[in-house]
Every structure is written in structure tokens, then in C-alpha cells.
Amino acid sequence: MGRWAGLFRPGHCKARVAPSSAGKLLIPQPNRLNQVRKGPGMNELEGIYSAVMDGDAGKVQSTVGQALNVGLSAEAILDGGLIAAMTEVGRLFEEGEFFVPEMLVSARAMQAGLALLKPHLTAEGIPSAGKAVLGTVKGDLHDIGKNLVVMMLEGAGFEVVDLGTDVTPDRFVQAVRDHQPHVLGMSALLTTTMPSMASTISALKEAGLRDRVKVMVGGAPVTDAFATRIGADGYSPDASSAVRLAKSLTSMA
Amino acid sequence: MTQLTKKERVNAFIGGRQPDRVPVFPFILTQGVYECGWRLPDITTQVSSDADKCAETVLKTLEAYDYDLALGSYMDCFYGVVPLGGQLNIPEDVGETVSAARFPVRTKADWTEVKSMLPIDPWKEPRVAAVLKATKTVSAQIGHDTPIAALWWPGPTAALLMLRGPEALAMDMVQDPDFATELIEAGNQFAIDFLRAQYEAGANSICILGEVFGVEMISPAMCERFVLPYVAEIADTIMKEFGQKTLLHIHGDFKKPRAYPLLDKFITQAHVSGLFLDEKHSPEWIKTNVIDALGTPACVPIHGPNLVDWSLPEIEAFTRDAIRSTAGEGRVMMTPSCEIPAGVPHDNFKTWIESCHKYGTYPISA
Numbered sequence: 001m002g003r004w005a006g007l008f009r010p011g012h013c014k015a016r017v018a019p020s021s022a023g024k025l026l027i028p029q030p031n032r033l034n035q036v037r038k039g040p041g042m043n044e045l046e047g048i049y050s051a052v053m054d055g056d057a058g059k060v061q062s063t064v065g066q067a068l069n070v071g072l073s074a075e076a077i078l079d080g081g082l083i084a085a086m087t088e089v090g091r092l093f094e095e096g097e098f099f100v101p102e103m104l105v106s107a108r109a110m111q112a113g114l115a116l117l118k119p120h121l122t123a124e125g126i127p128s129a130g131k132a133v134l135g136t137v138k139g140d141l142h143d144i145g146k147n148l149v150v151m152m153l154e155g156a157g158f159e160v161v162d163l164g165t166d167v168t169p170d171r172f173v174q175a176v177r178d179h180q181p182h183v184l185g186m187s188a189l190l191t192t193t194m195p196s197m198a199s200t201i202s203a204l205k206e207a208g209l210r211d212r213v214k215v216m217v218g219g220a221p222v223t224d225a226f227a228t229r230i231g232a233d234g235y236s237p238d239a240s241s242a243v244r245l246a247k248s249l250t251s252m253a
Numbered sequence: 254m255t256q257l258t259k260k261e262r263v264n265a266f267i268g269g270r271q272p273d274r275v276p277v278f279p280f281i282l283t284q285g286v287y288e289c290g291w292r293l294p295d296i297t298t299q300v301s302s303d304a305d306k307c308a309e310t311v312l313k314t315l316e317a318y319d320y321d322l323a324l325g326s327y328m329d330c331f332y333g334v335v336p337l338g339g340q341l342n343i344p345e346d347v348g349e350t351v352s353a354a355r356f357p358v359r360t361k362a363d364w365t366e367v368k369s370m371l372p373i374d375p376w377k378e379p380r381v382a383a384v385l386k387a388t389k390t391v392s393a394q395i396g397h398d399t400p401i402a403a404l405w406w407p408g409p410t411a412a413l414l415m416l417r418g419p420e421a422l423a424m425d426m427v428q429d430p431d432f433a434t435e436l437i438e439a440g441n442q443f444a445i446d447f448l449r450a451q452y453e454a455g456a457n458s459i460c461i462l463g464e465v466f467g468v469e470m471i472s473p474a475m476c477e478r479f480v481l482p483y484v485a486e487i488a489d490t491i492m493k494e495f496g497q498k499t500l501l502h503i504h505g506d507f508k509k510p511r512a513y514p515l516l517d518k519f520i521t522q523a524h525v526s527g528l529f530l531d532e533k534h535s536p537e538w539i540k541t542n543v544i545d546a547l548g549t550p551a552c553v554p555i556h557g558p559n560l561v562d563w564s565l566p567e568i569e570a571f572t573r574d575a576i577r578s579t580a581g582e583g584r585v586m587m588t589p590s591c592e593i594p595a596g597v598p599h600d601n602f603k604t605w606i607e608s609c610h611k612y613g614t615y616p617i618s619a
Binding site for chain 2: 055096099100101102104105108139140141142143144147190191192193194221222223226
């Protein structure tokens with residue numbers, strides 16, 4: 001989380017957010033603000049955080065720009081602004097305060113800011129939290145869940161390669177070969193496409209790549225028992241817990 | 254007890270009376286295509302469908318499995334997409350389903366033109382007209398004693414399937430709720446027109462509404478704003494025009510304290526006569542919290558993937574226990590958790606149905 005960890009540590013920032021309703025999201029009021037000595041860039045980080053929580057992509061971009069202009073490092077902006085906000089989004093989702101629409105809106109706003117930051121992160125040589133390759137399996141065109149996981153992982157500092165939908169086992173294998181990710185994530189919304197997950201794991205074994213990547217699976221019909229049966233390394237029921245799982249698997253990889 | 258016809262059996266269920274046997278609704282859509290040995294391109298294209306084949310999927314599965322509540326035709330979920338400027342994905346492989354490759358309203362700027370093409374006349378849109386023609390055929394052959402439900406999706410689900418896609422509509426609900434409302438109203442109007450046409454074509458039983466957003470994807474507050482009134486509009490219209498009750502199939506975990514009160518609102522405000530929840534609700538929970546607490550008939554689901562993966566003894570045991578714990582006083586219909594999976598093995602399907610019949614005959618043994 002970098003040098004800003006003490007300011008935006010997950011769980012220390014108790015945002016007070018009313019249950020979402022149709023319309024504009026309410027801006028959270030972090031408690032710890034009163035305890036932080038104001039310094040250069042703090043207003044900008046708070047602005048980024050609030051804009052992500054509010055799902056305001058334009059404001060995220062402008063405040064990221066302002067933060068860069070006042071001299072904040074890209075790492076600080078990523079950790080203290082974007083990642084901090086997305087961690088809170090994940091927490092609110094798991095507590096039943098945020099739902100899919102709110103997550104999507106915040107995640108898209110975060111992505112808008114991340115797009116501005118990426119060249120600066122590269123220039124600073126900031127390593128990612130890990131690399132993940134994600135896709136929806138062959139025969140399945142559903143992607144809302146997979147897209148949410150992509151965005152939440154990016155929001156957690158992962159580098160993500162999104163293969164899209166209808167991804168064959170061979171394409172997954174090639175992507176693992178090309179990108180050497182820590183984690184391979186597969187999503188399926190149809191029970192009839194779930195067998196492709198097992199096929200992909202078999203294909204990884206045949207290619208001699210199975211022990212080089214951790215495999216996580218998810219999607220509405222997928223269960224923990226299914227994941228175990230096909231030899232996956234983990235299962236997550238939603239996008240928020242997928243981030244925790246990916247972090248856990250990455251530390252094991 | 255005197256043996257009832259299938260129509261009488263389903264009427265007893267939705268009317269809250271004890272039938273002779275627990276009715277079964279397998280919610281067959283794409284599975285019927287594969288049951289007949291076809292692939293999806295054999296039955297539908299981007300612009301037309303084969304009405305005879307659509308009818309055959311119902312008649313053949315009814316003969317093979319002897320379930321109680323039928324639909325009038327094979328249907329996919331994406332009627333209206335192509336005439337409004339979108340595109341379908343019609344997969345070749347067995348076990349897959351039709352989906353939308355491109356939705357008509359990709360940006361808000363597309364809406365003006367798309368809106369100008371609404372409403373869609375179900376009898377004139379070839380793929381929808383095929384469903385209606387199939388329903389006529391099915392009704393002529395089995396409608397005298399078999400209940401044929403009318404099926405579609407209410408407002409938000411209708412809008413996401415026909416116009417906008419799930420991700421974009423979900424974001425509209427937060428960022429541009431007035432625009433979302435316009436789309437949802439258009440979707441609901443198509444739902445009413447299509448349901449009406451199904452009854453005109455020969456549907457003769459309950460109206461089934463399937464709601465994807467539910468509390469699975471959106472908050473209870475959003476569900477109350479964006480789902481409840483549209484379900485009410487449909488249920489009231491169908492009752493008024495055809496005297497038929499509505500069964501609401503809705504996704505999401507209603508065990509959560511903030512979500513549970515919505516179930517009562519669907520009954521009391523939206524005038525839904527029965528609830529069809531998903532696999533997140535155990536049979537016992539449904540019995541206690543829906544059938545007994547709300548006094549409403551309910552479907553008791555077996556999770557679709559379990560129908561695919563479980564052994565035959567596992568399927569039979571679950572079905573037996575589910576019936577024994579819920580159906581003693583009636584007001585229960587056995588279903589899968591959603592549309593029956595397209596790849597469910599024949600023996601698994603057969604075992605489930607036969608178990609429903611075996612253990613569901615009244616009086617139900619404890």
C-alpha cells in the first residue's frame with residue numbers, strides 16, 4: 001500500500017454511506033479525516049477517493065490530474081486514492097450496502113483514473129500487486145461478473161489481461177504462456193459451459209503449465225465443491241471476494 | 254383422492270388448495286431443442302424461427318417426462334433485439350443458448366431511433382410470431398387438459414434483454430435513473446403485449462414472470478422502485494383481461510433482513526399469487542418464510558447444476574426430502590432453480606420428475 005498506508009488503510013476508514021437508492025450516490029465521510037494532518041496532496045487524494053465512491057469518472061480524472069500536478073507520486077495516488085476507494089467499495093458490497101450497479105459505476109470511475117495513471121506508474125517502476133488473466137469460458141458470452149472482477153482486481157493494483165468471452169481452453173493456455181500470470185480466473189454463467197473449466201485445467205497440465213499458475217473460478221452456477229472437484233485452486237462467489245482470493249493465491253504463487 | 258387433470262392440479266397449487274399430487278414445472282426452454290436432437294440454428298435465425306419445431310420441443314418433452322405445467326413454445330430471451338438494430342449470437346454447439354451479441358441501445362444517443370421503432374407488434378415480428386403460432390399448435394393438441402403458462406420478463410429484465418444489456422442498464426439505474434425508467438417502461442410494454450398475444454394464441458394458465466435483477470444485483474430499494482410497479486402492472490393486466498394469476502420467479506437472497514419484506518410487497522402491492530425463488534432458499538426456509546408466513550403458494554427448487562451433476566440417488570433423496578418438508582398441505586410446485594439447464598442428462602431429468610411423482614402423491618408421508 002506504499003507510504004500512504006497509514007492514511008487509507010482498509011477497515012480504518014469507516015465511511016458512513018446511506019443505503020444506495022436510485023440516483024446519485026451519497027459521498028462517504030471518512031472518520032479518520034479529522035485525525036490526519038493536512039498536507040500537500042491530501043485534498044486531492046480525498047477528492048479522488050470521494051469521486052470513485054460517487055462513481056464520477058470525470059471528477060476522478062480531474063482530481064488525478066490535480067494530484068499529479070501538485071507532485072504526488074503515481075504510487076501514492078494509486079494506493080491512497082484509487083485502491084483505498086475500491087477497497088471500501090468491496091467492503092460495502094460485502095456488507096450489503098453496495099450492489100452491482102454501484103460497484104460498476106465506481107469501478108468504471110476508478111478505471112478512468114487508472115488510465116491516466118498507468119504511464120506514470122510505468123515511469124516510476126511501480127510493480128503491480130500481481131498479474132491475472134481472466135476470461136469467460138467457451139460457449140459463454142456473459143461477462144458482467146467477469147468484468148466486475150477485472151475492475152476490482154485493477155482497483156486492487158493487479159495487472160489484468162482480459163481475454164473477453166467465449167475463451168477456449170487453448171486460448172487460456174496460450175495466455176498463460178504469453179503473460180505468465182500469477183492467477184488465471186475463469187467465469188461461467190451457464191451450467192453447460194462449466195465443463196470447459198475442467199478442460200482448461202487439463203490443458204494446462206498437458207502444456208506443463210499447471211504448476212506455474214493458480215486457477216480460480218466463479219460464476220452463478222459454480223460452487224466451491226465444483227471448484228474442488230475440477231482441481232481449481234479457489235472459488236469466489238462474487239467480485240469482491242475474488243480480490244481477496246487473488247491476493248491470497250498470488251502470495252502463494 | 255380423485256386423480257386431477259394437470260390443469261386442475263396447477264390450479265389447485267396457485268389457488269392454495271391441496272391437489273392429488275404435487276405439480277411439476279421444469280421450465281424447459283433450450284433443453285427442449287436438444288431433447289429433439291436439434292441445434293439452435295435448426296430452430297432459429299437472426300430474423301425467423303421455425304414454429305413447428307418450437308411446438309415440437311414442448312410436445313416431445315411433455316411426452317418424455319410427463320410434467321404438469323407446460324409453456325406454449327420454445328423461446329429464447331432476446332426477441333426484439335434484431336428488429337431494433339441489435340444482433341444475436343446463435344451458437345452451433347450442443348448445450349449452449351441464444352444470447353445477444355450486440356444490443357440495440359449501446360449509447361443513450363441510440364435511444365431516439367430505437368424508440369421510434371417501438372412498440373413491437375408480437376404478431377408481426379417473425380421470431381415472436383413463430384412462438385405464437387407454436388402456442389396455437391400446442392394448445393390445439395394438449396390445451397384441453399394441460400395448463401399452458403404464458404411467460405416473459407417484466408420491466409428491468411425485459412429492458413436489459415431487448416434493449417440495453419445488463420451492465421449498461423445497471424449503471425443507468427444509478428447514473429441516469431430517468432433514462433433507465435424509459436427503457437424499463439418500454440420493456441414492460443413489450444412484456445404486456447407479448448403475454449397478451451400468448452393468451453390470444455392459446456395459453457390457458459398462470460402468467461410466469463422472470464426477474465433477473467431482483468435483489469441479486471440491485472438493492473431492495475432499487476428493486477422496489479424499478480421492479481415492483483412493473484410486476485404489478487403486468488399482474489393486474491393479466492388478471493383483468495384473462496382472469497389468470499401471476500407467479501413471480503425472482504433471483505436474489507430474500508433471506509436477508511432488508512430483502513425479505515419485498516416478498517410481502519410483491520404479494521400485497523404487486524398482486525402476485527405465487528413465488529418462485531432461486532437456489533439460495535432451502536425448501537425448509539421456503540416452507541417457513543413464504544408458504545406459512547406469507548400464506549402464499551411457492552415453488553420448491555432443485556438447483557440446476559445439481560440436476561446436471563448429482564447422482565440419481567442424490568437427486569431422488571433431495572426431491573423426497575424437499576417434498577416431505579414442504580408440501581404436506583399443498584401450495585407447492587416443484588421446479589428447477591431457473592430455466593432447466595440445457596445440458597441436463599436425460600436420466601437425471603427423468604429421475605427428478607419420477608421422484609416428484611413418487612413422493613408427491615397425497616397424503617405426503619412425513
